[in-house]
Amino acid sequence: MEDFFQQLTNGLTIGSIYALVALGYTMVYGVLKLINFAHGDLFTIGAYLGLTLLTSMGLSDRLGPFLGIIVLVLMVMGLLAILGALLDRAAYRPLRESPRLSAVVSALGASIFLQNTVMLIYGARSQAYPADIIPMTALDIFGLYIPVARILVLVVSFILMAALYLYIQKTRVGTAIRAAAIDQGAARLMGIDVNRVILYVFLIGPALGGVAGVMVGLLYGQIQFTMGWAFGLKAFTAAILGGIGNIPGAMVGGILLGIIEALGAQYISIAWKDAIAFGVLILILIVRPTGLLGERVADKI
């Protein structure tokens, strides 16, 4: 039983990171119906930029670890938002009116390009975050060891997700994003500048991916130029699991995927962990063809 709860917390941590990355997929998908395969690599770039800023500017020395990390996260979010908008401008916008799958191939090309650019700039060796920023202590809660760093990651991602949810639900821009996601044409007729909405989506999604990258760097200490591919695929799976295009769905999907993986590893096999996760995904899709929280799309008659 103790193992069960330990695995639950393990799953929760990795799941909250999946969820943060999944938000980027789901927001872009919601508005553009495009699977942005380069999103995983934006996440990687976030991790690398975080490392550069951290070591070159000495943020945590100058501002203390707490404030330092907040400033770092904000800077990475800003940079990634710019990069996301640039990516949209260069690789996706010219394909707005063309078949959807063409944009998917452009996204794949962008993914290869970004991943290899990171390799050429930073080198192929994995890089390490300075180890002493987040304390390596663990809390002992009823015999469960939960490292403080993991609790921090959990708290930060929940705050971000809640903030995003409120932003989407309560503000004008959020309403516009939701409107454009439901029907672009109708939104346009209602006076919503859809191009602006798309710009916002490409600012917010990559920014959240960037934060996830920094958190992975801080938490696990090691980053690699290829990691976006694996994280991206998992996050995309999470987005689909929750119902792609649906923001709370991405959060639920991410956390659920993390927990399925951890429990699958514990009770079946570590080596089969990913296969179990995909198997569960397929089963869920058979029962609920549009994911857990996805709207049922009525067939047009």
Add this chain to the structure above:
Amino acid sequence: MKKFLFLAMALCFLWSTAEAADTIKIGLMAPLTGSYASEGKEMKQVVELLAADLNAKGGLLGKKVELITDDDGSDAKTAALAAQRLTTKGVMAVIGTYGSSVTEASQGILNEAKIIQIANGSTAIRLSEKGLKYFYRSCPRDDEQGKVAVAAIEKMKVKKVAILHDNSTYAKGLADEVKPQLEKKGMKIVFFDALTKGERDYSASLTKMKGAGPDLVFFTGYYEEAGLLLKQKKEMKWTVPFLGGDATYNVDLLKIAGKDAVAGFAFVMPSLPQYLPSKQAKDFLAAFKKKYGTEPTSPYSVLAGDGFRVITAAIAKTKTTDPDKLADYLHTKFKDKDGLTGTISFNAKGDRVGDVYRYYKFDSMGNIVLQK
């Protein structure tokens, strides 16, 4: 399509006419892209350094040595094409490559073309069991490493062992090699499973392993995962000792895990030049540091350098580039006492003989200490 073909043909003609015989061409096949790109790039650095050094001293048989590097992408298919490409470029020997299955895809092609191949990182046993005349390797085989690992585990006096690999050819091979030997010695294998390479979070694997209650964990995979495992094990306050295979060591291991987490971590590995007394090793280290600013991080890149030294020494000694004469010489007479990783000679299968493996341990200051 037509344009492409014409272009392709034109390029081929250009390349084939560029083939002049005033240099000795040696190929290097290494993973320059893909997940092992860092190892591959260092292999290239090491061999380029040695080649430049050799040419500065007057080259071989009065000719310059020309190095032709090709990317195998850590992928069997790309490697087969890379090997094919090297055969068309007039190389007389190929150094490389790293992964065993990747090397295997190139073996047949190079052997058929009578090109001597000296693999530097492929430790799978079966590679040299096929009776290929022109295949050698400067790294030892998995069974050799298995023996050293088993001996080290025996000395630790443990009863329950967990074995963790990562489902790569190499790690699985080593795990499979060690498991029955430990069982024969009366130890119990309480855990045998594989993690997924390239992830960050291994806490689920660690939690499960901890539940099995081993006295020792033997991890046969690579250093990136080893570093993360050590760090996360420390975070969980789990104090079980860890033993690693030879791919778990890299200078970066310390950086990833931090010196607290790495203290007490033991591993088996071919000797690094840093720990060899010979003048060649020291000179090489100094030259490498001067040119690239750091010490080599991986034993396998140094083994690639040894492969280059072996083939060039054999050519200098036999005064020929005839593959048959060189193959005979390497199989029977070759002996280099001053290799960068210790004494080098080969048996009839082309495997390196002699005990290459050493057993090391990290102390609490993050230094590596050779264990007797």
Add this chain to the structure above:
Amino acid sequence: MNKKLYIYGAISVLLAVAPFFLNAYWVDVLNMIGIYAILALSLNLIVGHAGLFNLGHAAFYAVGAYTAAILNTKFGIPILWLLPASALAAGLFALIIARPIIHLRGDYLCIATIGAGEIVRIALINDIFGITGGPNGIFGIARPVVFDFVIRRPHEFYYFIWLFVAVTIFFFRRLENSRFGRALNYLREDEVAAEGSGINTTHYKLGCFVLGAAWAGMAGDIFAAKMTIIAPESFNFWESVVMFAIVILGGSGSIPGVLLGSFLFVGLPEMFRDFADARMMIFGLAMIIMMIFRTQGILPPTPRTYPVEITEKARVHG
């Protein structure tokens, strides 16, 4: 029409004599292009004609390759005789996998096929049923033999592979114009209308999945024969991505487009080899640029035209 025929004729002749002018390496590159052309043409049926978003085609390729490799190494059955076995195994596997997920829409189908592909790869790596050899894969697969002649060298494989490509082109060309092919196109354009016109969409979707998978299975057999060793890493997600990108980049639904796509996708990274570690970056950039300038693919299919003979009667009334 005639002009096109000349172009295709010229290309065929060029391909037929190419090995006499190329060295072993470039012939081998053409071999790889041929194998990918077969794979992409089989995927083109699913993605291009039926419009089903399949990003797990490597699974069927893997099933075919492993079927051939296991039967060849265990029972010594010649690899060429195993072509039907590979096709059957891959087709059957596709039927089992696709049946429950075929009704999923667009991107949900995409992730389900990715999942299926990953499950297959993980199963192969974990040595499922103890017959796949785990991460080592299967080695020692026999070379193909045609009338006592062992196909061994690159230029011998070249004619074997490209003959198969020719057969594939012929087959899919016929299929395109058949009732089956036209039904798939209808279904892609408007599923509801197709259903309404009496097309059993589930049947047709399943049929094209199974047929495409079976063809990919045969490509797997050829790949196993060519490499003589196969390992799970040759069938990872990236392979599915490559096949998919070839179809879309070349021109979804167009056979010449898909062929050209194979040339570009396999050929370009080889031509960029001199850029060493920057070659994949340049390749990614090239992908974006090609897609931006040819949003429909490089050679999109030409709209179907049917020559209508104007009869005397029609002219009078018209």
